[in-house]
Amino acid sequence: MITIDNLYKRFGALEVLKGVSLSIEKGKTAVIIGPSGSGKTTLLRCLNLLEMPDKGTISLGNKTLNVTAGTRLKQAEIVSFRKQTGMVFQSYNLFPHLTAVENVMEGQVIVLKRSKDDARKKALSLLEKVGLRDRADMYPFQLSGGQQQRVGIARAMAIDPEVLLFDEPTSALDPELVGEVLKVMKDLANEGRTMVVVTHEMKFANEAADQIIFMDGGVVVEQGTPNEVFNATRNPRTLQFLNKVSER
Amino acid sequence: MFGEERTERIIGILSESFFPILMAGLQYTIPLTLITFTLGLILAFFTAAARISGFMPLVLLTRFYVWIFRGTPLLVQLFIIFYGLPSVGVTLSPFAAAVIVFTLNKGAYSSEIIRAAILSISKGQWEAAYSIGMTKSQALKRIVLPQAVRVSLPPLGNSFISLVKDTSLAATITVTELFQKGQQIAAVTYEPLWLYIEVAFFYLIFSTVLSYFQARLEIRYGRGIAK
Numbered sequence: 001m002i003t004i005d006n007l008y009k010r011f012g013a014l015e016v017l018k019g020v021s022l023s024i025e026k027g028k029t030a031v032i033i034g035p036s037g038s039g040k041t042t043l044l045r046c047l048n049l050l051e052m053p054d055k056g057t058i059s060l061g062n063k064t065l066n067v068t069a070g071t072r073l074k075q076a077e078i079v080s081f082r083k084q085t086g087m088v089f090q091s092y093n094l095f096p097h098l099t100a101v102e103n104v105m106e107g108q109v110i111v112l113k114r115s116k117d118d119a120r121k122k123a124l125s126l127l128e129k130v131g132l133r134d135r136a137d138m139y140p141f142q143l144s145g146g147q148q149q150r151v152g153i154a155r156a157m158a159i160d161p162e163v164l165l166f167d168e169p170t171s172a173l174d175p176e177l178v179g180e181v182l183k184v185m186k187d188l189a190n191e192g193r194t195m196v197v198v199t200h201e202m203k204f205a206n207e208a209a210d211q212i213i214f215m216d217g218g219v220v221v222e223q224g225t226p227n228e229v230f231n232a233t234r235n236p237r238t239l240q241f242l243n244k245v246s247e248r
Numbered sequence: 249m250f251g252e253e254r255t256e257r258i259i260g261i262l263s264e265s266f267f268p269i270l271m272a273g274l275q276y277t278i279p280l281t282l283i284t285f286t287l288g289l290i291l292a293f294f295t296a297a298a299r300i301s302g303f304m305p306l307v308l309l310t311r312f313y314v315w316i317f318r319g320t321p322l323l324v325q326l327f328i329i330f331y332g333l334p335s336v337g338v339t340l341s342p343f344a345a346a347v348i349v350f351t352l353n354k355g356a357y358s359s360e361i362i363r364a365a366i367l368s369i370s371k372g373q374w375e376a377a378y379s380i381g382m383t384k385s386q387a388l389k390r391i392v393l394p395q396a397v398r399v400s401l402p403p404l405g406n407s408f409i410s411l412v413k414d415t416s417l418a419a420t421i422t423v424t425e426l427f428q429k430g431q432q433i434a435a436v437t438y439e440p441l442w443l444y445i446e447v448a449f450f451y452l453i454f455s456t457v458l459s460y461f462q463a464r465l466e467i468r469y470g471r472g473i474a475k
Contacts, residue, residue: 050375075383083381093376097472107380110390140473148411159380
């Protein structure tokens with residue numbers, strides 16, 4: 001489903017990704033963990049080309065992008081690649097001038113050219129799925145952070161992406177609201193959606209992930225099942241990170 | 249302050265001049281304002297869009313345009329177009345010259361208002377629009393502009409109201425708008441104080457009506473914003 005081969009990305013003098021390679025199978029949930037600055041968010045943003053990698057290969061669904069120093073992609077190529085992904089942002093980024101249901105309809109109507117009726121039907125069923133059917137006509141400012149993030153998940157799913165990308169989806173939430181978002185994500189993982197999640201929620205990673213990817217210093221240090229990484233690792237960097245996290 | 253006779257004369261002049269001045273306002277000041285504001289806004293929008301497109305030839309062209317029209321006085325611009333251009337064979341009617349100059353001038357100022365409003369919308373909104381598969385122009389039109397409109401309404405309202413008053417400069421190129429009409433009547437009645445107060449009153453009324461519509465628009469585009 002997703003294969004990344006030798007991916008590089010730098011911002012000015014700072015090299016953030018230094019040759020990342022990994023693969024994620026269809027229907028699996030991969031959780032990327034690692035200290036801040038390790039490149040996990042950048043890697044995720046490269047997957048839908050919000051960041052353009054400098055070098056390397058990304059295969060996603062039935063499309064393969066091979067980027068080298070001189071590559072200049074056309075907007076149409078970027079959009080058609082990106083349409084295979086849906087993204088959930090740390091700060092939700094809902095459209096404030098649209099109601100919850102309109103937020104979930106927008107991509108369907110404008111990008112996929114569905115009729116408004118079809119889009120509304122689908123949007124309402126997605127809101128139902130994230131437990132917000134009764135909040136459909138509210139504006140984002142009328143919703144709690146957890147509710148906004150669940151609308152964000154519905155919005156990302158509305159364009160029928162192959163892969164859902166989550167960029168620290170609970171980091172901006174009050175602690176008591178984290179659970180409702182993680183529950184929706186767990187349900188999606190159990191349904192067999194392909195998901196890539198950047199998060200600091202180790203409990204979620206342990207329970208919901210099929211694959212843990214530990215990044216540090218712009219490279220993948222270790223990957224495996226939750227049991228292999230959390231309980232059986234011998235890698236000193238992984239151990240050091242896990243110790244730090246568990247101290248909290 | 250005055251004798252009874254003087255007071256009566258002033259009242260007579262003011263009531264007789266009321267309709268001629270009002271008509272000059274309705275015939276020239278209002279149309280000039282509405283036409284140039286509409287055209288100016290369209291021009292401003294495309295200028296702002298060109299500025300943020302990142303396409304260098306367009307960026308340089310629009311920067312040059314804004315530089316010229318913001319950097320020179322409106323009055324001088326009017327004189328160049330109306331009195332200057334005939335010497336190279338381009339003769340325009342006073343009204344046409346006024347429309348062209350006010351449009352170009354308003355377009356330059358308003359483009360900066362619109363550009364600032366677009367830039368005020370967070371990067372996260374663009375990214376969210378891209379993430380659901382939108383192109384740059386779809387994101388601009390559907391997500392960023394509706395939010396930018398709300399931000400730009402108060403400064404655009406300011407600029408609109410100042411345009412109502414700036415149209416009085418058209419008097420200098422012989423457009424018989426509100427102010428010019430007042431001037432003509434003042435010249436024959438020798439009551440400049442009262443006539444110019446009457447003229448000011450009309451501008452005040454026009455501006456007040458416009459402020460009212462601005463407030464209505466702000467409410468309409470304020471949807472989705474916590475009060």
